[in-house]
Amino acid sequence: MKKSKSFIGKDLLGFGLLLLFLILFLVSDRLNDNETLNNLPGDWINVNTIFLSIVLEAIPFILLGVFVSSLIQVYVSEETIQKFLPKNAILALVPAAMLGSILPLCECAIVPVVRRLIKKGMPLHVGVVFLVAAPILNPIVFASTYFAFRSEPTNVILYSRMGLAFVLSIIIGGILYAIFRNNSEQLRSSVPTAHVHDHHHHQLNDKKPTLTARLKETLYHAVDEFFMMGKYLIMGAFIAALFQTFLDRSILEAIGTNPYSSTLVMMTFAYLLSLCSEADAFVAASFGSQFTDMSKVAFLTYGPMLDLKNTFMLFAFFKARFVIIFMITVTIIVFTAVMVLFGVIL
Amino acid sequence: MKKPYDHSFHAYIKGIILIGFALLMLALVISGNLVYYIAPTMYPFIYFAMTTFFILGIIQIFRSTSKNDDEHEQHCNCDHDHQIRGPKLVKLGIYSIFILPILLGFVLPDRMLNSDFAKNRGIQYGSGIVTVQAEGNSNEVEQEVSESSTSRADAYLEDPEGYFEYQDAQLYADNDIEHYQFEELYDQDWFDAFYEEFANELEQQDVITVTEENYLDVMTVLDLYLDRFIGKEIEIIGFVFREDDFNDNELVIARFSMTCCTADAGVYGTLVESNDASQFEGDTWVYASGIIKKGQYHEFQIPVITDSYLREVEEPTTPYVYPSYNW
Numbered sequence: 001m002k003k004s005k006s007f008i009g010k011d012l013l014g015f016g017l018l019l020l021f022l023i024l025f026l027v028s029d030r031l032n033d034n035e036t037l038n039n040l041p042g043d044w045i046n047v048n049t050i051f052l053s054i055v056l057e058a059i060p061f062i063l064l065g066v067f068v069s070s071l072i073q074v075y076v077s078e079e080t081i082q083k084f085l086p087k088n089a090i091l092a093l094v095p096a097a098m099l100g101s102i103l104p105l106c107e108c109a110i111v112p113v114v115r116r117l118i119k120k121g122m123p124l125h126v127g128v129v130f131l132v133a134a135p136i137l138n139p140i141v142f143a144s145t146y147f148a149f150r151s152e153p154t155n156v157i158l159y160s161r162m163g164l165a166f167v168l169s170i171i172i173g174g175i176l177y178a179i180f181r182n183n184s185e186q187l188r189s190s191v192p193t194a195h196v197h198d199h200h201h202h203q204l205n206d207k208k209p210t211l212t213a214r215l216k217e218t219l220y221h222a223v224d225e226f227f228m229m230g231k232y233l234i235m236g237a238f239i240a241a242l243f244q245t246f247l248d249r250s251i252l253e254a255i256g257t258n259p260y261s262s263t264l265v266m267m268t269f270a271y272l273l274s275l276c277s278e279a280d281a282f283v284a285a286s287f288g289s290q291f292t293d294m295s296k297v298a299f300l301t302y303g304p305m306l307d308l309k310n311t312f313m314l315f316a317f318f319k320a321r322f323v324i325i326f327m328i329t330v331t332i333i334v335f336t337a338v339m340v341l342f343g344v345i346l
Numbered sequence: 347m348k349k350p351y352d353h354s355f356h357a358y359i360k361g362i363i364l365i366g367f368a369l370l371m372l373a374l375v376i377s378g379n380l381v382y383y384i385a386p387t388m389y390p391f392i393y394f395a396m397t398t399f400f401i402l403g404i405i406q407i408f409r410s411t412s413k414n415d416d417e418h419e420q421h422c423n424c425d426h427d428h429q430i431r432g433p434k435l436v437k438l439g440i441y442s443i444f445i446l447p448i449l450l451g452f453v454l455p456d457r458m459l460n461s462d463f464a465k466n467r468g469i470q471y472g473s474g475i476v477t478v479q480a481e482g483n484s485n486e487v488e489q490e491v492s493e494s495s496t497s498r499a500d501a502y503l504e505d506p507e508g509y510f511e512y513q514d515a516q517l518y519a520d521n522d523i524e525h526y527q528f529e530e531l532y533d534q535d536w537f538d539a540f541y542e543e544f545a546n547e548l549e550q551q552d553v554i555t556v557t558e559e560n561y562l563d564v565m566t567v568l569d570l571y572l573d574r575f576i577g578k579e580i581e582i583i584g585f586v587f588r589e590d591d592f593n594d595n596e597l598v599i600a601r602f603s604m605t606c607c608t609a610d611a612g613v614y615g616t617l618v619e620s621n622d623a624s625q626f627e628g629d630t631w632v633y634a635s636g637i638i639k640k641g642q643y644h645e646f647q648i649p650v651i652t653d654s655y656l657r658e659v660e661e662p663t664t665p666y667v668y669p670s671y672n673w
Contacts, residue, residue, distance in 0.1 A: 010355045014362050021366040024452035028373045032455050046463045048454045050608050053383040055447050057607035060391035063398055147669065220409065223402050227360055231443045244609060249468040279610040282669070
């Protein structure tokens, strides 16, 4: 009795929600012209605009990432990954960075893919290389960076960005390997039990699942994973929208002249703004001449590797200690590398 | 004993939320208000997400009604780490996070970012690509607002329809400008050649008409070759923006630029001098026509439109401007 009651209640809840969406869909035009709503403080309308903008912009890319991740889950076996990776942990870093530059995935899409690959037995440090390299080293980011800084006589910023991303991803992977070599179970869910579950399952189920079954599985996985990632994206997008709206950029520009502080400021800024790596070059270019090339390169290298909305997603998938060590490592390495590159080499 | 995870209920709610997102996207596409959130080059991704959400949403609802769902869970060779766990309140909270943007999207008005935002963001005078340090010759910036009205304004007043036909023709002409292609982007000389050519073309026109399509290109050209355009007539549409230290006869006509989404929005503006300037409030859309002169704002040399005629206009259908490259 009680059970059936709660079932009806749940059905009604969902139906009511659907009805609400449909009604809103029909009246949304009228709500748009509603005077009371239009008289809300302009700042909060701005927050809403940016918040929705980031969410709408990121959703297709998260979906792509989630689909790639589901395809890996269903079609790529652990054996395949083991076979293709070099046995030597350090040697595996370089091909990982190169593979990262082929994958055209931005920082939203890469998180579920890396998590899936690690679950499938890819070593943690190799996953880290993907995580930091893929969002920068891809053709779309190359092109947009070129466009944004097209008036520069030499493309210092473009080549520094790409070069740093490649080298630093290997260094960061190496450092995290050194730290976590004896303790590579850093995913949040209990991976060991999953292994047991998997093997057990393989023995039970010898016959291959049908194509429709596999397709269904892929889609179900995609949806579940979208919901898992999505909540962090939405929270991150909201906080980023607050910073986007209320942070007065002229305050930053006042600190922009000193090379050290401006680099730190630009890195903080890259973190808070949570831009897509395909568009951040235009933002960096708009800072104009008050900021040095060095600080712009720091902005363009640090932002895609680590930002606010990304941090939320990382904390969801990895253990807190790992995420904190990862963040500290990336921050120190990027800052030092930019200092060395512009202070000593260039 | 742990309570069993109610797969079918979660599948059902997730399906409805996905359909909600798809409906929101559809509403924005139909009303055309998507333009306030996403750059048109990114629209295909939104169409992809919308279609996928509709399909996945419907599949999810079927999944919830199918009795075999539990069977799937047993056969699936994955660890079930993506269940939404925890007490009821946590589940409610998590689903609210997803429902919130859908409700906000439907209920709150879809609007352009406003000039308060532009102020925090910092405005770029000209294209911002080349910032020329002014030579400290402040004589050039003397406020000299003459009484003579401009011929373009007259043309409009005498024959409004003919004027707009002329503008359309201009717009058509702009489409003929070959925007640079992807393959060519590795050629630095070519970049200069493009703007050189574009500048020559503009120089030959009697009046420089700034449209949505050529906005950022014109801004760049005015920065690069300002000297060649001094004394030339220009007409432009944008929203009104003021810095705190502006005189009564000064305002900025600005546009937001967008590459992917509003998070990367920038503000590009031109300083306008006009006797009527004080009549126009911030954020109103205006048409301005006037003569280009070399001016200075703080220590930067910028183009200024002087002797301007100003008129309030409707917000354009594409309020943002976009970088004009083809992917």
